Every structure is written in structure tokens, then in C-alpha cells.
Amino acid sequence: MTDTTAHGHTSSTGISNVKLGMWTFLGSECLLFGGLISTYMLYRGRVTGGPRPSQIFDIPFTSVSSFVLLMSSLTMVLAVSAAHKGEDRKTNLWLTVTALLGATFVGGQVYEFTAFYNEGLGFSTSLFGSSFYTLTGFHGVHVTVGIIMLMSLVGIFKRSEVPGKKAEVVEMIGLYWHFVDIVWIIIFTLVYLIPV
Amino acid sequence: MAIIEREIEVMAPMVATPTSTYGVLKRPVAATGWRAWVFTVDHKKLGLMYGVTAMFFFIVGGVEALLIRLQLAAPNGKVLNADLYNQMFTMHATTMVFLFVMPMAAGFANYFIPLQIGARDVAFPRMNALGFWMFLFGGIFINLSWFIGGAADGGWFMYAPNSGPVFSPTHGIDFWAFGLQITGIASLTGAINLIVTVLNMRAPGMTLMKMPIFTWMMTVVQFLLLFAVPVITVALFLLSFQRNFGARFFDVAAGADPLLWQHLFWIFGHPEVYILVLPSFGIVSEVLPVFSRKPLFGYPFVVFSGAAIGFVGWGVWAHHMFASGLGPVSVAVFSLTTMAIAVPTGVKIINWILTMWGGKLVFSTAMKFSIGLIVLFTVGGLSGVTHSVAPSDTQQTDTYYIVAHFHYVLFGGGVLGIFSGLYYWWPKMFGKMLNERLGNWNFWLMVIGMNLTFGPMHILGLQGQPRRMYQFTEARSGEGLFNFAFWNLVASIGSFVLTIGILLFLINVVITARNPTKSPLDPWNSRSLEWMTSNPPKEHNFDVIPTVHHLDEFFHRKYEEDPATHTMRQIATAEEIMAEQERNADAHIHMPSPSYWPIVLAFGLPVITFGMIFSHLIAVFGAVIVFFAAFGWALEPSTAPASDFETNNSAPSTALDTVGKS
Numbered sequence: 001m002t003d004t005t006a007h008g009h010t011s012s013t014g015i016s017n018v019k020l021g022m023w024t025f026l027g028s029e030c031l032l033f034g035g036l037i038s039t040y041m042l043y044r045g046r047v048t049g050g051p052r053p054s055q056i057f058d059i060p061f062t063s064v065s066s067f068v069l070l071m072s073s074l075t076m077v078l079a080v081s082a083a084h085k086g087e088d089r090k091t092n093l094w095l096t097v098t099a100l101l102g103a104t105f106v107g108g109q110v111y112e113f114t115a116f117y118n119e120g121l122g123f124s125t126s127l128f129g130s131s132f133y134t135l136t137g138f139h140g141v142h143v144t145v146g147i148i149m150l151m152s153l154v155g156i157f158k159r160s161e162v163p164g165k166k167a168e169v170v171e172m173i174g175l176y177w178h179f180v181d182i183v184w185i186i187i188f189t190l191v192y193l194i195p196v
Numbered sequence: 197m198a199i200i201e202r203e204i205e206v207m208a209p210m211v212a213t214p215t216s217t218y219g220v221l222k223r224p225v226a227a228t229g230w231r232a233w234v235f236t237v238d239h240k241k242l243g244l245m246y247g248v249t250a251m252f253f254f255i256v257g258g259v260e261a262l263l264i265r266l267q268l269a270a271p272n273g274k275v276l277n278a279d280l281y282n283q284m285f286t287m288h289a290t291t292m293v294f295l296f297v298m299p300m301a302a303g304f305a306n307y308f309i310p311l312q313i314g315a316r317d318v319a320f321p322r323m324n325a326l327g328f329w330m331f332l333f334g335g336i337f338i339n340l341s342w343f344i345g346g347a348a349d350g351g352w353f354m355y356a357p358n359s360g361p362v363f364s365p366t367h368g369i370d371f372w373a374f375g376l377q378i379t380g381i382a383s384l385t386g387a388i389n390l391i392v393t394v395l396n397m398r399a400p401g402m403t404l405m406k407m408p409i410f411t412w413m414m415t416v417v418q419f420l421l422l423f424a425v426p427v428i429t430v431a432l433f434l435l436s437f438q439r440n441f442g443a444r445f446f447d448v449a450a451g452a453d454p455l456l457w458q459h460l461f462w463i464f465g466h467p468e469v470y471i472l473v474l475p476s477f478g479i480v481s482e483v484l485p486v487f488s489r490k491p492l493f494g495y496p497f498v499v500f501s502g503a504a505i506g507f508v509g510w511g512v513w514a515h516h517m518f519a520s521g522l523g524p525v526s527v528a529v530f531s532l533t534t535m536a537i538a539v540p541t542g543v544k545i546i547n548w549i550l551t552m553w554g555g556k557l558v559f560s561t562a563m564k565f566s567i568g569l570i571v572l573f574t575v576g577g578l579s580g581v582t583h584s585v586a587p588s589d590t591q592q593t594d595t596y597y598i599v600a601h602f603h604y605v606l607f608g609g610g611v612l613g614i615f616s617g618l619y620y621w622w623p624k625m626f627g628k629m630l631n632e633r634l635g636n637w638n639f640w641l642m643v644i645g646m647n648l649t650f651g652p653m654h655i656l657g658l659q660g661q662p663r664r665m666y667q668f669t670e671a672r673s674g675e676g677l678f679n680f681a682f683w684n685l686v687a688s689i690g691s692f693v694l695t696i697g698i699l700l701f702l703i704n705v706v707i708t709a710r711n712p713t714k715s716p717l718d719p720w721n722s723r724s725l726e727w728m729t730s731n732p733p734k735e736h737n738f739d740v741i742p743t744v745h746h747l748d749e750f751f752h753r754k755y756e757e758d759p760a761t762h763t764m765r766q767i768a769t770a771e772e773i774m775a776e777q778e779r780n781a782d783a784h785i786h787m788p789s790p791s792y793w794p795i796v797l798a799f800g801l802p803v804i805t806f807g808m809i810f811s812h813l814i815a816v817f818g819a820v821i822v823f824f825a826a827f828g829w830a831l832e833p834s835t836a837p838a839s840d841f842e843t844n845n846s847a848p849s850t851a852l853d854t855v856g857k858s
Contacts (some may be wrong), residue, residue, distance in 0.1 A: 011396035011397065012396050012397065012398045013395050013396055015396070017319040017320065017392050017396055017397075019390050020319075020322065020391075020392045020395060020396055021319065021392045024387075024391050024392060024422060025384075025387045025388050025540075027422060027423065028384060028387075028388070028422045028423060028425065028426050030430060031427055032425040032426035032427075032430060033422050033765055034426075034427075035426065035427050035429075035430030035431070035460060039430070039434065039445070039456065039460075042453060042456060043445075043451075043453075046450065046452075048451060048452040049448045055293075107782065123437075123441065123442060123443060124442035124443065124444060125448050126444065126450060127444055127445065127447075127451055127452055129444075130437070130438075130443035130444045131445070134433070134434070134437060134443065148656055150688070152827070152830065156830070156831065169805060
């Protein structure tokens with residue numbers, strides 16, 4: 001998705017194609033997570049003999065990993081700002097830090113999933129299990145894809161000039177990253193904080 | 197938009213393509229022969245590829261329909277057994293909805309939206325190619341199941357838990373769910389692409405309210421796709437996880453709610469029916485004014501009623517579930533919204549009729565199909581309103597009355613509109629006009645055939661013939677005019693009349709292709725921008741990007757109002773406008789290069805899903821393909837560095853001349 005409206009073409013909206021494309025895509029993503037969250041909300045109390053949410057959730061742990069993820073939004077903003085100023089080294093630095101924070105979050109999720117599984121909550125254990133792993137798993141995949149995109153950007157920036165305008169691309173991926181963070185705020189609240 | 201214009205003094209427009217690459221493979225340049233199609237990113241070629249593929253699936257779905265009608269032609273049909281019959285009606289609907297009407301509309305949108313808004317391509321040309329290949333591979337993937345253990349057999353809405361592994365142990369539904377997932381991504385990329393194209397790439401002066409009506413309706417459709425597709429994506433994931441990875445979403449023993457699937461499916465499924473029919477509304481709204489020699493009556497009303505259908509279409513899904521025990525409040529609410537959505541649809545029909553009112557009607561084949569749509573869609577719309585009355589619907593649910601209703605709206609609405617568009621735009625796409633006499637036969641046989649086929653189903657349904665019943669016995673047949681066997685036979689005969697009508701279209705295509713006569717530049721005296729270029733259009737669409745001053749810009753360049761008599765008089769012919777454009781052609785136009793990666797990336801997806809069903813090792817292999825292709829894609833220059841545009845000016849020509857090969 002690097003075809004841009006750069007090169008002297010003005011767009012009708014004033015927003016570049018890549019950014020408008022990302023906004024459009026995120027609109028669609030809202031419905032994807034909407035469907036998954038609805039499924040979870042419907043099924044969160046249906047445990048059929050398996051562990052209940054309150055029995056396995058470790059809220060302090062997840063709060064810390066949520067905080068790490070939210071901080072990555074801050075570093076993402078710093079990366080976008082550096083890219084706009086044309087500061088290549090700083091851009092790369094903040095993109096890397098963002099990816100590392102994201103990776104910490106995903107690492108926390110892997111740890112959490114393992115712990116839950118050992119406490120008896122498998123994917124097939126109950127409706128709660130199936131819908132919990134599906135919802136948080138989809139979010140985790142989104143973060144992972146974001147990390148891959150960030151690291152690819154860093155790699156491409158080091159090797160050569162990025163196709164399209166650099167700051168536009170960083171900003172586009174930033175949009176995605178912030179969206180994934182915001183979705184996590186909703187998931188964290190609905191899944192972990194509100195008691196069943 | 198990967199198009200660069202530079203100020204170079206060359207008289208003729210030239211098309212240059214970049215050669216250098218950051219990618220793993222060299223980016224193909226100016227491909228010829230089959231490569232020109234397989235690696236193309238040109239919206240017009242992709243539009244045609246969508247159309248041809250959709251037509252192929254139309255024939256596949258048609259054969260499935262004929263087998264169904266053969267089975268039901270007489271009591272105790274023996275053509276298909278019950279199992280095969282289930283697969284047949286499931287795949288007939290799936291093919292017609294997802295592999296014919298949707299891609300056909302995508303084809304029209306691809307081909308004509310950039311032309312109608314005065315753009316040279318879509319916003320993301322490679323993503324456009326990716327969409328087509330995902331659709332094709334997804335369609336093939338779904339149909340592979342016929343040869344590997346049997347196709348999906350749960351009906352096109354695949355209600356869970358009935359579609360779970362217990363009731364459908366073959367891999368048919370796995371293929372169906374994963375295949376639709378792939379075509380769903382195709383729809384999503386298409387929607388993003390076209391929305392950005394329409395919002396960002398309109399010709400100077402073309403405000404939203406000066407946009408051709410077909411583009412408007414297709415834009416509404418893209419928004420519907422954008423928000424509807426992710427919902428079925430979720431539903432399909434849940435189903436696949438249940439069938440393949442032991443999730444329990446639809447396991448009633450674990451306390452699952454059987455309505456979950458129904459809600460998710462119909463929240464997608466109801467917008468989907470507007471996704472199927474709004475493109476045809478757009479086509480008809482283009483065709484009627486041209487052949488009535490009048491502007492579209494109440495253009496803003498047609499636009500806003502289309503948008504209103506798009507909005508209200510989200511609030512009516514549960515009318516598909518009246519018999520499921522939702523409770524009186526839900527049923528009442530959804531009854532009312534369903535009645536409400538008939539209003540904007542009625543607005544459109546009134547607008548079309550008033551467009552024709554007092555016009556100088558030209559009964560071309562395209563016009564006949566459009567008028568056919570108005571009449572037959574209205575019949576289907578009225579039976580639709582009867583469904584909004586919940587008590588009546590409870591009687592009709594799962595009977596042939598429903599089958600009659602949705603075939604009137606989808607065949608009488610969707611398909612007739614598509615044929616109208618094919619006859620109208622054929623000269624634009626191929627530079628030749630379809631034979632009008634054959635077209636006349638094609639139209640009448642299709643209309644008579646469709647009424648013979650689907651008309652009797654109203655009677656059969658009200659008599660109580662259940663939908664999806666694979667046999668009926670002589671003992672259950674009614675008396676006289678209400679005789680099951682008689683009306684089923686009529687419907688079966690009708691389906692063959694319909695088939696002959698469609699065969700005539702295919703014959704017409706062959707005859708037209710062999711006929712050397714070229715079409716005039718502006719055969720129908722049309723109104724919108726796509727006619728302001730050659731037939732078929734050049735690779736870069738327009739020699740000069742038009743500046744738009746009017747709705748129906750092309751018409752207003754041909755005609756102006758005589759202030760004395762208040763009549764329109766011609767001030768220019770299409771040929772003169774075209775010649776003017778060629779004189780002022782943009783000096784240098786750069787089009788995006790072809791690319792290997794869309795087809796490679798798209799191919800990786802069915803490999804992944806195949807592996808999900810049979811062996812995870814294959815899935816890993818597919819993932820590697822996708823990963824590799826995604827990086828090839830990202831690293832490939834979509835616009836080339838300056839050195840690539842060193843042109844070979846020795847052979848300037850008005851033909852498509854590819855330069856910069858060396």
C-alpha cells in the first residue's frame with residue numbers, strides 16, 4: 001500500500017490515499033472487533049465446569065502489560081513527529097522502541113495464555129474459553145502484525161529510501177498502531193475489569 | 197496514485213513504465229501476451245477479468261439451478277439424491293451471490309468508476325489486482341470441495357449448529373467457510389480501494405453532487421461492504437474454529453446460543469442484499485436518462501435514497517429471524533424498520549418512472565432490461581413488504597414464497613440490471629455493439645423465463661411447499677390450480693426458457709466479436725464522463741483530465757440551451773470533443789507498472805486455508821508465500837525513480853506506446 005498521491009497530485013479530500021485507505025480499513029476493523037467483543041460478552045459467564053474469569057485473571061499483571069502497550073502509543077507519536085521533522089535516526093529509534101514495547105505486551109499475553117491453560121482453561125474447555133482466546137488472540141495477532149510492520153519500516157529505512165513519502169507511511173502505520181491500542185483499552189475494560 | 201506527470205515537450209501522450217526495482221524479482225515492464233493480463237494492475241483489464249470470471253461462475257451456478265429444477269420437475273424426482281440436492285442448492289446460492297453478482301458488480305465498478313470520475317486508475321492499483329486474484333482463487337477453492345468429499349450442504353446462510361461437524365461431517369463447509377473468507381478479503385480490499393478512489397481522485401470540479409449516479413450507488417455499496425464483510429468474517433472464523441480447532445461457539449451442550457450465528461450472519465446478510473441490488477440500481481439510473489433523452493429525475497433524491505437504503509439496511513436484519521422466537525418487541529421493531537426501508541426504494545422507482553415520463557424513449561436492449569428491472573423488482577419489492585408483516589411472514593418462512601421473493605429482487609433486480617449494463621457499456625468496453633435483434637430475443641426470453649420460473653413459486657409457497665424440499669410425492673400434490681406437480685413443472689420449463697435467453701447472450705457475444713463493424717464513439721448519445729474517451733478507452737483513460745462544471749458533464753459539452761427557445765441544441769459532437777482532447781493531450785503520462793506480487797500473495801491464501809483443513813505443514817508453506825509476497829510488494833517501487841523515465845522519443849504516436857524499455 002505504498003501508492004501515494006505524492007508527486008504533485010492533489011487529492012480531493014487533502015488527505016493522502018494511503019492515510020485515507022488506512023482510516024477506511026480501521027472503520028472496517030471496528031466491526032470485526034465489534035463482532036468478536038459481542039461474542040465474548042454473550043459467552044463470558046458460560047464456563048461449564050471450567051474456571052471462571054475471576055478465578056484466573058491476574059489483574060495487576062495485565063494492568064502492567066496494558067500500561068506497556070499504552071506507552072507504545074506515546075513512542076509511536078514521537079516516531080511520527082521525528083519522521084515529519086525528517087530526523088531519520090530518531091524515527092528509527094522510536095519505531096524500534098514502539099516495536100519492543102509491543103513485543104513486551106505480546107510476550108505478556110503468551111505468558112498469560114500459558115498460565116491460564118495450566119490452570120485449566122483450554123480453547124475447548126468452555127464457551128468462555130473459546131471466546132476469550134479468540135478475542136484476545138485476534139488482538140494479539142493485530143499487535144504482532146503491527147510489530148512486523150514497524151520492524152520492516154526500520155529495516156527498509158536503513159537499506160534504502162522507502163517507496164512513497166516516508167512520514168506518510170510512518171503516520172499510516174501509526175494510525176493502525178493507535179487503533180490497536182484503543183481496542184485494547186475496550187477489551188481490557190470489558191474482559192478484565194467488569195466482573196461477570 | 198502512482199501516476200506522474202512531467203512537463204516534457206512531446207505532442208503525443210506516451211506511457212512510460214518504470215524498470216528498476218527494490219524487489220526480490222524485477223518488476224515486470226510492459227508485459228505482453230498472457231502476462232499483460234496475469235500481472236496487470238490496470239483497472240479496465242481487471243474489470244474485464246472480474247466480468248469474465250463472474251460470467252463463468254454464472255454458468256456454473258446456472259447449471260446447479262437447472263439440476264435443482266430437473267429434480268423438482270415431477271413428483272419423486274430421481275435426478276439428485278437428498279445429500280447431493282442439499283449441496284446443489286447451497287452451492288447454487290453461494291455461487292450466484294458471492295461468485296457472480298458481487299464480482300460482476302465489482303467488475304463494473306472497477307471498469308467504470310475511474311472513467312466516470314475522470315481518473316486514470318484507482319487509488320491502489322496493485323491492491324485492485326490482489327482483490328481480483330483473491331476472488332478467483334477463493335471461488336475455485338470453494339468449488340474444489342465438489343471433488344474432495346462433497347460440497348457445503350447447509351444452505352447459503354449455513355445456520356449453526358446445523359453446520360457443525362456433527363450434522364455435516366464432510367469438509368464441504370470447511371471449504372465454504374475458508375473460501376468465503378478469502379473472497380471476503382477481496383471485497384474488503386476492493387471497498388477500501390474504491391472508497392479512496394471516489395473520495396480522493398475525482399476530476400477537478402467534480403463535487404460529490406456532480407458525480408455520476410452509478411458511481412454514487414457503487415460508493416454506497418463499498419461502504420456497505422466495508423462494514424458488512426468484517427461481521428461475516430467473525431462468523432466464519434467462529435464456525436471454522438468450531439469445526440477445525442475444537443472451539444465450542446455453537447455447541448448447545450456447552451450452553452451456546454443458537455441465535456448467535458443467525459444474528460452475525462444476517463447483520464452481514466441484510467446489507468448484503470443491498471450490496472447485490474444497488475449496483476443494478478446505479479446502472480439503471482444511468483441507462484434510463486440516456487434512453488429517455490432526459491436528465492435523471494430528482495438526482496439528489498436518487499442519491500440520498502441510495503444512501504438511506506445503505507443506512508436503514510443495517511436495521512432490518514432480524515426480519516430474517518421472525519420465526520426464531522425473538523420476542524414481540526424485537527419482532528415489532530424489525531417489522532417497522534422493514535416497512536420503512538421500502539420508502540427509499542419506492543422513491544427510486546418513482547424517480548425512474550418520472551425520468552421516462554414525457555421523454556423520447558428509445559427502446560434499445562439496455563433500456564428494455566432497465567424497464568424490466570423496474571417492473572420485476574417492484575413485484576419482488578411488494579412481496580418483500582408482505583414479509584415485513586410478521587404474522588404473515590411466520591406462515592411464509594422457509595416456503596417457496598420466500599424463494600419467489602428473493603429471485604424477483606435478485607434476478608429481476610440484480611441480474612436484469614447487470615444485463616442492462618452489459619448492453620449499454622459493451623461498445624465502451626470492446627468498441628463494438630452487441631446485436632440488438634438478438635438482444636431483443638435475449639431480453640424477452642429471459643423475462644418470460646424468469647416469470648415462468650419464479651412466478652409459480654408464489655403459489656407453491658403459499659400452498660406450503662417448503663423451501664429445500666428435495667422431493668414431493670404425488671400424494672401431497674393439491675387439486676386443480678393448486679397442484680404442486682403442475683406448478684413445479686411450469687417452473688422447471690421456465691428455467692429452461694431462461695437458460696435459452698442467457699445462451700442467446702453468449703451467442704450474441706460471439707457474433708459481435710466476429711463482426712468487424714466498429715461502434716461509433718458515442719453510440720447512445722450518453723451523458724457521463726466515461727464516454728468522453730475512445731472505445732475501448734486508452735490505457736491512461738483520458739488524454740487530458742477533464743475539468744467538470746456540470747452533472748452530466750459530457751452531455752453539457754455536447755449540448756447547450758438555446759436561450760430563446762429553451763431547447764437544447766447541439767454544439768459539439770463526441771468526435772469533436774475527442775479530437776480536442778487529443779490536441780491538448782497531457783505531455784507525459786506515467787501509469788503504474790504491472791506487478792508479480794498480487795497473484796503470488798493471493799495464491800498463498802488458499803494454500804493456507806487448504807493446510808488448515810488437511811495439514812498444518814501446508815498452511816505454514818502458504819504463510820511463507822504470503823510473507824514473501826508481502827515483502828516483495830512493500831519493497832517494490834510503485835513509482836519509479838527519475839532515471840526510469842528516460843524516454844525514447846523517436847516514435848511518438850497516439851497509440852499506446854510503451855517507452856523506457858531499455
